[in-house]
């Protein structure tokens with residue numbers, strides 16, 4: 001699972017309530033690596049907004065790929 005989700009929270013009342021939770025333990029590094037790659041791709045003139053990859057973009061893409069493993 002990634003991002004946010006909804007989990008049932010039993011507050012002790014008869015109705016209970018839904019509580020939004022943020023999952024960060026497992027996919028935090030992956031999202032961080034992806035964010036770094038995307039941030040580079042849209043700001044690097046050599047990458048042409050993601051159309052091509054410069055050596056730095058290759059590094060970031062590799063880091064993102066490794067983070068997913």
Ligand SMILES: [Zn+2]
Pocket residue numbers: 040041044045046047053054055056057
């Ligand atoms: Zn680049």
